[in-house]
Structure formats: C-alpha cells, structure tokens
Amino acid sequence: MNYRMITSTVGKLLMIEALLMTLPLFVAFYYDEGLKVAGIYAAVMALLIAAGAILTFFKPEHKRIFAKEGFVIVSLSWVLVAFFGALPFYFSGEIPYFTDAFFETVSGLTTTGASILTDIEALPKSLLFWRSFTHWIGGMGVIVFVLAVLPQKDTRSMHIMRAEVPGPIVGKLLSKTAATARILYLLYTAFTLLEAFILYLGRVPLFDSITLAFSTAGTGGFAIKNASVAAYDSLYVEIVLSLFMIIFGINFNLFYLILVRQVKRVLKSEELWVYLSIIAVSTVSIAFNILPSVNTFGAALRDAGFTVSSIISTTGFVTADFNTWPTFFKMHSCGADACRQYGGFNGRRT
Numbered sequence: 001m002n003y004r005m006i007t008s009t010v011g012k013l014l015m016i017e018a019l020l021m022t023l024p025l026f027v028a029f030y031y032d033e034g035l036k037v038a039g040i041y042a043a044v045m046a047l048l049i050a051a052g053a054i055l056t057f058f059k060p061e062h063k064r065i066f067a068k069e070g071f072v073i074v075s076l077s078w079v080l081v082a083f084f085g086a087l088p089f090y091f092s093g094e095i096p097y098f099t100d101a102f103f104e105t106v107s108g109l110t111t112t113g114a115s116i117l118t119d120i121e122a123l124p125k126s127l128l129f130w131r132s133f134t135h136w137i138g139g140m141g142v143i144v145f146v147l148a149v150l151p152q153k154d155t156r157s158m159h160i161m162r163a164e165v166p167g168p169i170v171g172k173l174l175s176k177t178a179a180t181a182r183i184l185y186l187l188y189t190a191f192t193l194l195e196a197f198i199l200y201l202g203r204v205p206l207f208d209s210i211t212l213a214f215s216t217a218g219t220g221g222f223a224i225k226n227a228s229v230a231a232y233d234s235l236y237v238e239i240v241l242s243l244f245m246i247i248f249g250i251n252f253n254l255f256y257l258i259l260v261r262q263v264k265r266v267l268k269s270e271e272l273w274v275y276l277s278i279i280a281v282s283t284v285s286i287a288f289n290i291l292p293s294v295n296t297f298g299a300a301l302r303d304a305g306f307t308v309s310s311i312i313s314t315t316g317f318v319t320a321d322f323n324t325w326p327t328f329f330k331m332h333s334c335g336a337d338a339c340r341q342y343g344g345f346n347g348r349r350t
Contacts, residue, residue, distance in 0.1 A: 002069050004060035006076070011055025013077050017084060018048035023133060024088070027207075028126035037124055040091045048084050081137075082106045088130055094123050108134030111220035113316040120226050125207060128224045132211035139218030139248075140188050187255050192217040195244045202236040212237075216244045221316025228318040235302065238319060242309040246279060249313035275312075282308045290325050 025041040028034075082105045089101035100116045107114045108131055117123070123131070192213045199209035208224060215222045225231035229241060254266045266272065287297065287304040294300045303320045310317045 001072070002060060004058050006069055006072050007055040007058070008060050009073050010076050010080060011052040013052075014048045014055065014080060014084065015052035017081055018045040018052065020133070020137065021045050021048070021088075021130070024126040024130040027129045028124070031125045033124050033126055037092060037126060040088055041126070043091065044084060044087045047087070051080075051084075078109065082109055085109065085130075085134060088127060092124070092127060094127055104131065105134060108132075108218075108220065108222060109138035111135050111138050111218040111314075113221040113314075115222070120224060129207070129211060132214040132222050132224065135218030135220035135222055136192065136214040137218075139220070140185060183256055184252050187252055187259075188217060191244065191247060195240065198240050199237065202234070202240065204232065204234075204237060208232075212241065213244075215317075216241055216315060217248055219245065219248050219313045219315045221310070223317065229306075230319045238302065238306045241317060242306050245309040245313040245315045245317070246276075248315075250275065279308055279312055282312070286325075293325070 021041055021044060025038060025045070028037045028041060082102060085108075086098065086101040086105040089095040089104060090098045095101040095104060095116070103114075103116055106112075113135075120128070195216060196206075196209045196213035199212060200206055204212070211222075211224050212229075221228075223229060223231075229237065251269075251271060254269055254272060257263070257266050283301065283305045286308060287300040290304060291297060291300045294303060303322075306317070306319050307322055309315075
C-alpha cells in the first residue's frame with residue numbers, strides 16, 4: 001500500500017476544499033453577515049490548509065497507484081471533505097449538533113438531498129450558498145474534480161476514477177483520464193452558468209438563480225426556500241428547471257459527442273431515447289391521471305412535467321403535494337426512477 005501517495009492526494013484535495021470555501025466567505029462579506037460568520041469560514045479554511053499541509057509534507061517515494069490505493073483515496077476523501085464541510089454549519093450554531101451538520105453536508109455532497117432543517121430560510125445566505133454548493137461539488141464527484149485540476153499520470157488517475165464513478169465500466173472521452181475529467185467539468189460548469197443566467201433573465205434574484213443552478217446541476221434538490229420551488233409560483237422557473245433537470249440527467253459523454261460534431265452517434269443512443277421516452281410517456285399519463293384534481297389539462301401537464309423531471313433525475317425539487325395524487329402516479333414515478341437508476345441513466349457520472 002502506497003500510504004504516502006494516499007495522504008498526498010487527500011491532502012491536496014483538502015487544500016482545494018479550502019479554496020472552494022472562499023466563495024461562501026465572499027458571500028458572507030457581500031451580504032454583510034459580520035466578522036463572526038466570516039471568521040468561521042476563515043477558521044475552517046485554516047484547518048483545511050493545515051491538515052492538507054501535514055498530509056502532503058512527506059512526499060511519496062514513488063507515485064504508483066493501484067486499485068486498492070484508489071479505493072482508499074476515494075473513501076477517505078469523501079469522509080474528510082464532509083467532515084470539514086460540516087464545520088461552518090456547526091461552528092455558526094445554525095446546526096447545533098455536529099452529527100446533524102455532518103448529515104446535512106454528506107447529503108449535499110452525495111446529492112441525496114435529505115435535510116434535517118425545518119426552517120431553511122432562517123440560515124444566513126453564506127450557509128445557504130455553501131449548502132447548495134455542496135451539491136455542485138458532489139454532483140460530478142469530488143475525486144473527478146481533483147483529476148480535472150491536478151496533474152495526474154493516466155496510470156494513476158484511472159484507478160482513482162474507477163473507484164469514484166459508479167457502475168462496472170468507466171468510459172474515457174480521450175486517451176488521458178485527466179483530460180476526460182476536465183472536459184466533463186467544463187461542460188458541467190457551462191450548463192450551470194447557463195441555467196443561472198436564464199433564471200436571472202426571468203427576474204429570479206441572482207442569489208436564488210445561482211443556488212438553484214447548483215442544486216439542479218448536482219441533481220440533489222437543496223432549495224433555499226421552505227416551500228422549495230413552489231415558493232416562486234412561476235411557470236417560467238418551472239420550465240427552466242425542468243429542462244435543466246433533464247439535461248443534467250443525461251450522460252455527459254453525449255454532449256461531448258455533440259461538441260466534436262458526432263451528432264449521428266448521439267441520435268443513435270438507445271439510452272438517450274429510452275430516457276426521454278420515459279419522461280414523455282410518464283408526463284402525459286400522469287397529467288391525465290391527476291386531471292380531475294387540478295381542473296385544467298394545462299395545470300395538470302405543468303405539475304406532472306415538473307414532478308416527473310424532478311423524480312427521474314433524482315433532483316427532488318417540489319412544486320406540488322404529490323402525496324395527495326392517485327396511487328397510479330406513485331407507482332409510475334417509482335418505476336421510472338428505478339429504470340433510471342438501474343438502467344444506466346446515471347447522468348454525468350456514468
């Protein structure tokens with residue numbers, strides 16, 4: 001076991017997390033949340049830098065990484081990134097118990113979207129930003145981010161990629177894994193910025209646009225309103241979010257093929273057509289099913305379309321109380337979600 005290579009890689013990741021935490025620190029200053037809140041981020045950043053410096057102090061004698069090192073690096077990185085990521089919630093007192101803060105952070109990084117918070121809007125904006133940002137960080141995979149920004153030899157990075165990405169097969173767009181990771185992150189970032197911009201054009205506040213884009217990109221569904229997306233009561237917002245939830249649920253390799261003008265290969269993708277067909281059929285059938293309870297077909301199509309997009313992408317945004325909908329919807333939506341999870345529709349992390 002190459003322990004020094006493991007600690008060196010994890011240490012670099014912690015330093016990157018410290019760099020990422022400058023964003024909520026900037027938000028704290030921008031919204032004048034006081035020196036106490038800013039000091040919390042500064043303290044956590046100092047801890048991350050110190051921990052990273054210690055872990056990277058002893059340089060590895062050789063840089064070979066095999067499967068066992070890859071699994072240890074990935075497992076240890078997720079735990080440590082979540083541990084330090086929970087500290088702003090805990091130190092601020094907004095989440096008084098560390099176990100709860102750790103749960104919230106793990107939920108964000110893994111894009112699960114479960115929350116222990118009952119009054120989300122009571123949190124300072126910097127914490128709301130960090131909470132949504134954890135979705136964005138974890139959406140593509142923490143280690144994939146490392147591969148995108150740190151120089152790695154392909155023989156080393158491929159073992160890390162295999163340990164990070166779910167599924168039995170890891171595909172590469174290019175011959176080098178690091179180049180593949182960079183392309184995926186460029187696409188991921190571009191779509192996130194595009195979504196935030198389009199939401200902002202629809203008169204959604206800039207802060208809301210950015211945090212919604214983070215949560216959509218990560219397909220996690222953390223919202224900054226207690227009523228989730230329903231708080232905006234906007235058809236425009238729901239259409240934009242529905243579109244991007246579907247986009248972020250698509251295999252990002254297909255978007256790369258579009259970039260290199262191999263559109264025919266994209267059009268022949270069975271995965272893509274099955275995914276879109278499930279969305280279309282589910283939306284129409286559920287709309288007819290809930291029509292008696294919403295009076296107009298337009299309203300039924302609106303609620304069904306957004307909910308199907310949210311569920312099949314596993315995002316979890318909410319605009320309607322679908323617990324009151326007929327049993328047919330629950331069976332249909334669960335079946336579609338299961339098809340996505342086990343049929344290969346794993347979005348950008350396929």
